[in-house]
Amino acid sequence: MSEIHVGQTAVMQSNPPEPAQRTWPHAENGRGGLLSPSFLALVATQFFVALTDNMFRWLVVPIGSKLLDSPERAVSIGAACFIVPFLIFAALAGFLADRFSKRNVMVVCKAVEIAVLCLGVSAILMQNVYLMFIVLFLLGSQSAVFITSKLGGIPELVRPEQIATANGVINMASMAAIVIGSILGGVLYDRTGPLGLNDWWISASVLIGVSVVGFFTSLMIGPLRSANPARRFPWNPVGQTVRDIRLLWSKRPLFLAALASTFFWSLGMLSQVNIYLFANETLHVGQQRDVGILLGVLTIGIGLGAVLAGICSRGKIELGLVPLGAAGIAVASMLLAFVPGGAAGQPAGAGFYWSCCLLLALGMTAGLYDIPLQAFLQDRSPARSRGSIMAAYNFMSFAGMLAASGLFWMLSGPLGLSSRVIFFLGGLATLPATFFIIRLLPFHTARLTMRLLVGCMYRVRVEGAENVPDGGALLVANHVSWADGVLFGLACPRHPRMIAYAKYFDNPWLSWIGRLGRIIPIGATRKSMVDSIRAARLALQQGELVGIFPEGGITRTGQIGEFRPGFLSILKETNAPVVPVYLGGLWGSIFSYAGGKFFWKLPKRWRYPVSIRFGRPIHAPADVDQVRRAVEDLEDLGSERT
Structure with a gap:
């Protein structure tokens, strides 16, 4: 990147090549910087939301696999219980984000989370596997509502020129929480036994304690006004979701950004589920720890890429990073098809370490790809309908993730394709997407290219x-x-x-x-x-x-x-x-x-x-x-x- 230092204050938000005069909604709300108490509270709250969700998920899924005597069934049910709420409650989440203060919605979500986790502990004590999955469904539901308000609230908490960086910071916090939560969930499972009953108070204390801390951090988020107090309740959620998607469709730049981001989440889900097959079929690592390392490396890579995207944006929404990230995704995915295989029963070899490097690169380029798209969606969405647009975007993203899960089942099951081929096809599918993005964003692609060239030749200071x-x-x-x-x-x-x-x-x-x-x-x-x-x-x-x-x-x-x-x-x-x-x-x-x-x-x-x-x-x-x-x-x- 061009090393452009900014004297005095940060460079303001960049517009596309057809700029018009901009006015920022809620400018009088006193939005602060990335170190403002409100934004830091939002980051902390998001961290604790992702942490508790993943701790509970990876505690009850192994318990469920024992009670159901079917690990595959438990994993599938667990994934469905957490993803489906994002589709079912998309309309409700959009309504709440527009009708009420997004800050208040997030606070209520955290309060509900505490009650839901208490129910989850009761389900473990009763050894009721179906109640455990119902609790997981409820956690997914509150997350669906929380995330929509969180995405819509970022532009109201930070200055316009910091939206991209703010998204990078929050995504990094989310990815870190996912990794830590997955690890802690496994630790709690090992500590409390195969059915979660040994020293059950430990898991109960950790889950509820972390949730309570998250509730208090949500209280520190600054006040946000309702964007559309007159909005009516969506009694027909299916119809409202359709209307939200139509609203997004009517704004072509926003719809294309949402579609491109949906591709990212779909490919991410395909890569995630394929890692399990790849670890056993290609690398022949039998320990769950090694599979966790591969997933953790991918997740950390996404977080690092998100932060890097924020840094590279330098006070602008740098859409030129999107084709660069897409190209990196394509290359890293296809190279995973050619890593050396491992031997069954042997320690992790060169193939495992090469896979870690490529998964890290895949995650980092994916972060570069998605953060500018999220920032663009938040920045350009009208304030009064931002909740509806974010809800439509979430619906598209999670529908794409479900479709990717179904695609993986078809490719690995009926078609019998190997994990290597699935990674290669994922990268191959990204190539036309890359060229399509370059065609849609020629100016932004050229500008980023010039920034790279200028950065090699000049050290620029802007005042x-x-x-x-x-x-x-x-x-x-x-x-x-x-x-x-x-x-x-x-x-x-x-x-x-x-x-x-x-x-x-x-x-x-x-x-x-x-x-x-x-x-x-x-x-x-x-x-x-x-x-x-x-x-x-x-x-x-x-x-x-x-x-x-x-x-x-x-x-x-x-x-x-x-x-x-x-x-x-x-x-x-x-x-x-x-x-x-x-x-x-x-x-x-x-x-x-x-x-x-x-x-x-x-x-x-x-x-x-x-x-x-x-x-x-x-x-x-x-x-x-x-x-x-x-x-x-x-x-x-x-x-x-x-």
Whole structure:
């Protein structure tokens, strides 16, 4: 990634290449940062929800396998009891998240969880296996309601530029809780005996105690207002779920993001259930501990990838990570088909360790893939219907997971395919999905590619990005090198439409790049200039950013040249301010005219240090000199700091 350091405050939320003026719902609620007490309480609460769910699940499933005398049946029933509620109660979860305060919904869910776990302990003492699975169903039900409010509440608890990172942190906490909960569930099972009756008070104390702690952390989540107090109760849940999905369908970008995320969860379920077969059939590891290690590595990888996605987003929703993650999923899945096999009865060998590495890579790339999609769904969902959209998304995701479970049964059972082939087919199916995503997101894919290239060549420091307003603004910068436009665009909080000479885009390849970046071309004729000014003015009126280098060319001396006055005419009939921008440190790079030539010189150093400073907006500038002085002041500011 490009190493872009941000001075003062974080870079603001990035918009796609067709940005419009944005207003954030509940901005007056005082949303804090990632270290705010409310968000930390949400992270802790989510951790304890996942921890208790998995502890109870992996305590009662082995008990159920003994009582039913069928491990396969117990595992299948346990999975169904936990997943089906997400489908049945999707409409109710969406209603509660919109109708009431999401914070209050989460608090009530935690209170209900305590009562349900008390019932679960009673079921173990009564040795009633069906009541155990009913309790597991109830835990899945409260989780379905909790998760919908949690997903909808994230944009109301953190600032817009931190949504992606917030999702990464919460997903990491969830994955850690899943791993720890699965391990502790097994430990409790071993400690309390095959039927859970030996020292049963230990499992009861741990389960209920952790749930009580989670209840108190939920109380520390800050107040959130109801998004739609007038929403009516969905007496027909099936019809409401259909309406929620139709609502999601009507918003094509959101539906495509939900569909792409559903693919992730479906493939994740396929990989998870296939690991059991893979461990025994290919690696020949007979111990449950080794199977747990493989599952744990995959889960930890997803959590690490989620955090990495948040870091790479750098205050933006970086959809360019989606095709990168999809490509990684495809490669890692297909490579799992070629790991060396193990020998029955022998210690874990090279194949086991290679599998751990590839499963870690699979999980990390999956996290990179899914976090931007979740952040996009949360950010772009209308506040009044965010609960319904999250409910529809959850329904699609868990329906996909059930379908993946059925697909695994068909592939491994009637079709008799090996676990190697199943992994390979999963990766193979991801390849067309990758190309489809690239086709849908060419701009974001190209932007991420440029970030990677720029990160190899430059070390960029951005200051004052908070000075760029949410609405339309004309960004005026000095021109030092051929790399200015790329660096300028990557540093901006939102994608700017750059004004550039039309002759640069006569080449078909460059013409495609110009269209992709929505460049505003300007030619030498008067008509071309008038058309360009009109296009730039319209962009400002529509709330977009427009960037221009008013010197009319790259400096030949390293000094800021005279500004041509034409850019002021763009501001007519708009309320857009001018934001001065200074590009520092580029003089002397291979793309500058230092030494009397462009390109044909060796770089003085690798990862060239560059600073990009955004000044305070200038409303209705008096003349060109006022803007030029503002850019020079930014240059002087950098000189004083050095």
